[in-house]
Amino acid sequence: xxxxxxxxxxxxxxxxxxxxxxxxxQKVSKAMSNDEDLENVADLxxxxxxRTRIRLLRALYQSEMCVCDMAYLLDMTQSAISHQLRILKQxxxxxxxxxxxxxxxxxxxxxxxxxLVQAYDHIKE
Amino acid sequence: xxxxxxxxxxxxxxxxxxxxxxxxxQKVSKAMSNDEDLENVADLxxxxxxRTRIRLLRALYQSEMCVCDMAYLLDMTQSAISHQLRILKQxxxxxxxxxxxxxxxxxxxxxxxxxLVQAYDHIKE
DNA sequence: CTTTCATTTGAATAGTTGCTCATATATTTC
DNA sequence: GAAATATATGAGCAACTATTCAAATGAAAG
Numbered sequence: 001x002x003x004x005x006x007x008x009x010x011x012x013x014x015x016x017x018x019x020x021x022x023x024x025x026q027k028v029s030k031a032m033s034n035d036e037d038l039e040n041v042a043d044l045x046x047x048x049x050x051r052t053r054i055r056l057l058r059a060l061y062q063s064e065m066c067v068c069d070m071a072y073l074l075d076m077t078q079s080a081i082s083h084q085l086r087i088l089k090q091x092x093x094x095x096x097x098x099x100x101x102x103x104x105x106x107x108x109x110x111x112x113x114x115x116l117v118q119a120y121d122h123i124k125e
Numbered sequence: 126x127x128x129x130x131x132x133x134x135x136x137x138x139x140x141x142x143x144x145x146x147x148x149x150x151q152k153v154s155k156a157m158s159n160d161e162d163l164e165n166v167a168d169l170x171x172x173x174x175x176r177t178r179i180r181l182l183r184a185l186y187q188s189e190m191c192v193c194d195m196a197y198l199l200d201m202t203q204s205a206i207s208h209q210l211r212i213l214k215q216x217x218x219x220x221x222x223x224x225x226x227x228x229x230x231x232x233x234x235x236x237x238x239x240x241l242v243q244a245y246d247h248i249k250e
Numbered sequence: 251c252t253t254t255c256a257t258t259t260g261a262a263t264a265g266t267t268g269c270t271c272a273t274a275t276a277t278t279t280c
Numbered sequence: 281g282a283a284a285t286a287t288a289t290g291a292g293c294a295a296c297t298a299t300t301c302a303a304a305t306g307a308a309a310g
């Protein structure tokens with residue numbers, strides 16, 4: 001959070017091998033070791049980082065839907081949709097319920113969509 | 126936003142090929158056609174969806190840093206770091222300034238980190 | 251029981267990606 | 281100018297991923 005001025009922090013004139021600003025590295029290293037699991041956020045973003053899955057989440061934000069409807073909506077095969085829904089379900093982003101032969105999917109919770117919307121706002125600047 | 130009850134919306138008894146709930150699909154399709162570019166969010170998330178890049182952003186959130194310091198901090202080669210910084214810069218997530226031989230990177234804006242933090246909160250539930 | 255249909259699943263494939271290695275560029279110092 | 285150093289860059293490679301295709305489930309209907 002505190003932005004240090006670089007010009008005054010060069011305490012190691014010539015880097016031994018790769019490190020130049022020893023104090024900065026130590027400070028940042030200490031701050032980063034506190035909550036390690038922030039890095040697991042990458043796994044969540046990896047799931048968001050696919051056009052098909054974003055479209056699916058967005059569709060389900062509007063309404064609960066069955067697999068074949070989503071396939072029609074996105075103009076993709078049922079198999080492809082089913083594969084992606086499996087990934088979304090494993091990540092606990094969607095849930096499903098069965099009604100006869102038809103399986104209906106919906107968002108696991110509303111909070112998920114807030115992350116998408118905020119990212120959307122960021123892009124529009 | 127409005128969750129419709131599925132059981133009462135089956136207006137097409139037998140699906141022609143793949144579509145079952147015509148009205149739902151039409152409604153969702155209409156809602157999704159409004160702001161197309163929400164789907165471009167996937168590109169932003171694709172960048173967030175990498176452990177190394179998340180760690181870099183997190184480090185730069187603490188302090189401006191040069192390439193070799195980041196390489197030392199993350200225990201990776203300078204080349205690998207440089208490649209990732211290039212991706213982050215193309216996405217306008219970081220900026221850099223040159224001072225002699227050394228190139229210092231920093232976050233392009235603070236808003237970026239808010240998205241990460243919110244995702245982090247979501248994971249912790 | 252057989253057929254039909256919605257969905258799932260696994261293997262195969264084409265495309266993408268993150269890293270490494272070698273090399274190039276740019277700047278300082280001698 | 282030559283050597284040293286910080287960074288950037290491009291090719292190559294191994295690992296991963298999204299889709300397709302074929303086949304398997306599982307439930308309803310005849």
